[in-house]
Amino acid sequence: YLLFENTLGYFLFFCLEDFSFQIKTPKWEIFIQNYNEFFKKIKFRAFIPFKTIDHALKNLLLLSKSCQSNFLSEFIHTQIKISPQKFLLGVEDSKLATKINERNNIQVISNELVLEIIRGIRFHFEKFIQNFVNFGLRKNLNNVAFFFSQSKMSLSFRKTDSTVVQSNSLLELIEKDLNFFSMTVKEWYSKHFPELNLILSNNYLFAIAVKFIG
Numbered sequence: 001y002l003l004f005e006n007t008l009g010y011f012l013f014f015c016l017e018d019f020s021f022q023i024k025t026p027k028w029e030i031f032i033q034n035y036n037e038f039f040k041k042i043k044f045r046a047f048i049p050f051k052t053i054d055h056a057l058k059n060l061l062l063l064s065k066s067c068q069s070n071f072l073s074e075f076i077h078t079q080i081k082i083s084p085q086k087f088l089l090g091v092e093d094s095k096l097a098t099k100i101n102e103r104n105n106i107q108v109i110s111n112e113l114v115l116e117i118i119r120g121i122r123f124h125f126e127k128f129i130q131n132f133v134n135f136g137l138r139k140n141l142n143n144v145a146f147f148f149s150q151s152k153m154s155l156s157f158r159k160t161d162s163t164v165v166q167s168n169s170l171l172e173l174i175e176k177d178l179n180f181f182s183m184t185v186k187e188w189y190s191k192h193f194p195e196l197n198l199i200l201s202n203n204y205l206f207a208i209a210v211k212f213i214g
Helices: 026-033 035-041 053-064 070-079 094-104 112-129 135-190 203-213
Strands: 002-005 009-015 042-049
Touching: 002 112, 009 070, 009 112, 026 035, 026 112, 035 042, 035 112, 042 070, 042 112, 053 070, 070 094, 135 203
Parallel strands: none
Antiparallel strands: 002 009, 009 042
């Protein structure tokens, strides 16, 4: 089995053949680009759409963090009826694969073969969904993609803002330290050369003069 995540929902495919020894051959690229031949061996099994745009965003954000939602877990258990010991579930994200394995007690793999087959699914996806997904769902595809990108940008802006705030705090701390050390130098050196403080009021020039005079 192969799990394919998309902004429309979750798709489940079934691989009829072991392609392990073919993925690095020239025939593989020909096979993967041939729509009819590809889907003769990679069979569609199930699809569950996201309920709303908000529901889609929640699931996609979890996936971006390599986390599994309850919705995905229920989909896997509902659609795969056979014993967990008798099949493998291919997942693109290796971290997500580990979490699905731990949570569902399913043998999950994420390797080069899985990535190649999912690449083929993604390559033919636009043509594939036209066969069974209605226009309304395809329209939602763009909406979800837009809002998901927007939410990721929002998170990115928050990270940037946090960095700016930390930088400002660091600059303020450095300024306080410089003022403290400058006052200390003036206080100590004035005991040796009290007139210098009247001649040079600039802290930087005062420090240079102290270093030069010794």
